[in-house]
Amino acid sequence: MTFEPKQTTERVLALAALVVAALGPVIFNDYWVDAILTQVFIVGIAAASLIFLAAYGGMISLAQTALMGSAGFMIGNMVTVGEGGGESKGLTLGWDPTLSLVLALIGTTLLGMIFGAVASRSFGIYFLMITLTFSVITFYFVGQVTIVSGFSGIGGIDRYTPGFVGDIVTDRYRLYYIALGVALGVYALIRYVGRTPFGVSLQGIRDEHVRMTSLGYVVPLHRMLAFGFAAFLASLAGILLVWWQGQIAPGDVGLGATIDLLIVAVIGGLGRIEGAWIGALAFIVINNYIRDSWLTELLDTLRIGGSFNTIIGVVFLLIVVLSPDGLMGLWDRAWSTVRRPRGGSGVTVASPAQHG
Amino acid sequence: MQRPLRLFGRVLLAAGIGFVLLYILVIAEPPPEFGGNWRTTSFGSALDDWHSFTRTLLNGLTAAGLLFIVASGFSLIFGLMRVVNMAHGSFYLLGGYIAYEVQQDMTGQGFTLVGSEVNTWEWVFPALVAVAVIGAVGLIVQQVFLRWNQGQELRQALITIAISVILADQVIAHFNDGIAVSVTWPGWTERLVELPLLGIDYSVARLVVLFLGLAVGASLWAWLHRTRTGMVIRAGVDDQQMTSALGVNIQLTFAIAFIVGSALAAFGGVVGASQGAVASGQDGQWLLNSLVVVIIGGMGSLLGAAAGSLLYGLVFAFSAVYLPTTGNDCCTQYSIVVTFVLLALVLAVRPHGLFGREA
Numbered sequence: 259m260t261f262e263p264k265q266t267t268e269r270v271l272a273l274a275a276l277v278v279a280a281l282g283p284v285i286f287n288d289y290w291v292d293a294i295l296t297q298v299f300i301v302g303i304a305a306a307s308l309i310f311l312a313a314y315g316g317m318i319s320l321a322q323t324a325l326m327g328s329a330g331f332m333i334g335n336m337v338t339v340g341e342g343g344g345e346s347k348g349l350t351l352g353w354d355p356t357l358s359l360v361l362a363l364i365g366t367t368l369l370g371m372i373f374g375a376v377a378s379r380s381f382g383i384y385f386l387m388i389t390l391t392f393s394v395i396t397f398y399f400v401g402q403v404t405i406v407s408g409f410s411g412i413g414g415i416d417r418y419t420p421g422f423v424g425d426i427v428t429d430r431y432r433l434y435y436i437a438l439g440v441a442l443g444v445y446a447l448i449r450y451v452g453r454t455p456f457g458v459s460l461q462g463i464r465d466e467h468v469r470m471t472s473l474g475y476v477v478p479l480h481r482m483l484a485f486g487f488a489a490f491l492a493s494l495a496g497i498l499l500v501w502w503q504g505q506i507a508p509g510d511v512g513l514g515a516t517i518d519l520l521i522v523a524v525i526g527g528l529g530r531i532e533g534a535w536i537g538a539l540a541f542i543v544i545n546n547y548i549r550d551s552w553l554t555e556l557l558d559t560l561r562i563g564g565s566f567n568t569i570i571g572v573v574f575l576l577i578v579v580l581s582p583d584g585l586m587g588l589w590d591r592a593w594s595t596v597r598r599p600r601g602g603s604g605v606t607v608a609s610p611a612q613h614g
Numbered sequence: 615m616q617r618p619l620r621l622f623g624r625v626l627l628a629a630g631i632g633f634v635l636l637y638i639l640v641i642a643e644p645p646p647e648f649g650g651n652w653r654t655t656s657f658g659s660a661l662d663d664w665h666s667f668t669r670t671l672l673n674g675l676t677a678a679g680l681l682f683i684v685a686s687g688f689s690l691i692f693g694l695m696r697v698v699n700m701a702h703g704s705f706y707l708l709g710g711y712i713a714y715e716v717q718q719d720m721t722g723q724g725f726t727l728v729g730s731e732v733n734t735w736e737w738v739f740p741a742l743v744a745v746a747v748i749g750a751v752g753l754i755v756q757q758v759f760l761r762w763n764q765g766q767e768l769r770q771a772l773i774t775i776a777i778s779v780i781l782a783d784q785v786i787a788h789f790n791d792g793i794a795v796s797v798t799w800p801g802w803t804e805r806l807v808e809l810p811l812l813g814i815d816y817s818v819a820r821l822v823v824l825f826l827g828l829a830v831g832a833s834l835w836a837w838l839h840r841t842r843t844g845m846v847i848r849a850g851v852d853d854q855q856m857t858s859a860l861g862v863n864i865q866l867t868f869a870i871a872f873i874v875g876s877a878l879a880a881f882g883g884v885v886g887a888s889q890g891a892v893a894s895g896q897d898g899q900w901l902l903n904s905l906v907v908v909i910i911g912g913m914g915s916l917l918g919a920a921a922g923s924l925l926y927g928l929v930f931a932f933s934a935v936y937l938p939t940t941g942n943d944c945c946t947q948y949s950i951v952v953t954f955v956l957l958a959l960v961l962a963v964r965p966h967g968l969f970g971r972e973a
Contacts, residue, residue: 520772
């Protein structure tokens with residue numbers, strides 16, 4: 259076995275990150291644990307579902323936010339109680355939380371398969387546009403259909419968690435470790451699926467879908483199933499999200515939220531799954547610390563006006579202009595620059611941007 | 615195995631469309647005094663209430679006119695340059711706000727501007743300013759951000775998304791906090807005319823929208839099919855490299871097409887702001903509208919944009935009125951689902967849209 263300095267470095271870094279994450283509540287203050295890191299894990303899972311489709315399937319999906327939100331709306335409608343102590347909107351079915359959890363996961367996966375079936379014969383930029391319409395349609399659906407949500411959304415969902423999850427309203431560390439565990443599970447699952455025959459043929463479709471068709475693979479079916487799998491991952495993120503913020507509203511699936519998730523994935527890098535959580539960390543830290551900083555004051559003094567969104571837009575613009583495959587791409591490129599003088603083989607990265 | 619399945623699908627589709635037409639024309643019933651069933655709609659069928667039917671039809675057509683103005687610009691840019699301009703909705707929004715500001719300055723009336731105090735020029739000039747400004751913005755975006763990365767479709771889409779994020783925030787910062795504003799139609803449009811043959815009164819302003827849509831369509835057609843620039847654009851849509859190899863300055867053509875496409879978004883914004891209002895957040899809605907139209911109609915085709923607008927506009931108008939209205943919760947609020955069904959059906963039969971070609 260040859261010594262791979264890049265791989266070794268990455269493993270050491272990953273292990274260190276894991277140790278830090280496991281000791282999170284000891285190292286960081288409560289604000290960081292609850293508001294930042296838990297959110298990073300959750301948003302990272304959603305971004306990972308997007309990156310999975312991009313890196314393994316060559317599909318840039320803008321429907322992941324909608325699917326994530328759908329899971330939240332489903333569980334919100336199922337678990338909350340209407341009359342007698344409940345104040346929530348929605349259907350307020352008051353079902354058993356464990357059953358609701360399972361149904362929300364299955365329901366979102368099925369919804370993802372329907373979306374996938376409609377979009378599965380479209381490629382590249384067409385796929386992106388079609389999934390964007392799914393996302394916007396979901397937003398208007400939950401906004402208009404008042405019996406399932408309406409404009410103000412559903413609240414108080416975090417009080418109805420399954421027994422094995424326990425109380426997450428007062429015990430926030432519990433939610434932190436659940437989110438961490440699910441995030442690790444999702445990462446492992448994606449790596450595993452990528453190596454199964456299904457995952458390998460999916461990558462074949464990414465690179466040469468015409469050739470795969472002539473080899474006898476049913477391309478639309480593969481892409482639909484991949485979309486369904488990604489919807490399942492997104493639904494996990496959605497359920498954690500409603501537990502974390504306690505409520506779900508149409509704004510969580512709006513165009514802004516959709517673009518935010520895409521920004522997270524692009525900052526991290528669309529080629530590698532790890533990028534999801536790195537992008538989420540970068541985005542959420544920027545989100546928390548630039549909102550009222552010298553940068554927003556700079557906008558005022560320059561008389562440009564605008565808020566945090568202008569800054570995040572400019573940051574996003576700079577990233578796509580300078581490094582389209584994000585921070586992970588920057589990392590990979592840095593290593594291949596270091597290695598090139600010694601005549602190494604260089605690093606090959608699956609970059610969906612070239613297959614889009 | 616595939617063929618009988620496809621035949622079954624086609625039969626099912628035809629039966630579905632047939633049922634919807636029958637429902638609108640015959641089956642639907644006006645609301646009874648109490649309750650209602652699956653046949654109950656706001657006005658009943660076309661046989662029950664012919665006037666409401668024609669009015670809905672005209673509403674659909676005028677909506678299609680506005681849709682076409684906006685979406686044809688989107689389609690033009692995509693067809694020639696393969697750029698999905700995600701900032702198209704922002705251009706729409708910005709166009710509406712600029713026209714509003716200019717009109718307010720011209721008339722000096724402040725918020726309570728009534729139609730009778732606005733003459734035609736006071737509508738046309740703000741529209742021209744908005745069109746010119748957004749055309750220039752489009753040119754800058756194209757030259758600075760899109761010219762050097764031609765062919766990288768995803769990267770270009772991401773760049774325009776970033777621009778739309780910035781523009782959406784800047785609109786809130788500089789235009790009335792992003793609160794809904796309306797451009798005022800000139801006074802002579804603020805009345806109803808009785809339409810011959812149909813026997814209904816209909817708003818002149820809406821007919822003007824329909825006329826503007828048709829005028830934009832006709833001018834675009836004449837431009838693309840009867841002038842040299844149009845010829846070059848069509849050649850560029852078919853084969854970009856070959857066209858530039860023949861000595862045509864394709865970069866100049868790209869710039870022109872981007873200016874025209876952006877200007878159409880702004881013009882649509884002015885018309886939309888006159889017809890209803892523009893408000894912060896509508897950029898997403900108009901991006902959706904443009905996307906749906908070009909996905910249905912087929913991307914980069916003028917005919918496709920027209921067909922997509924017509925289909926989408928009609929489905930939108932009819933689903934708001936002819937879905938059953940049983941009880942408080944059903945069913946007109948589900949009209950957005952009909953849009954999704956339309957999209958899914960068209961893509962199931964023709965993956966590249968009605969008039970689209972393989973990319």
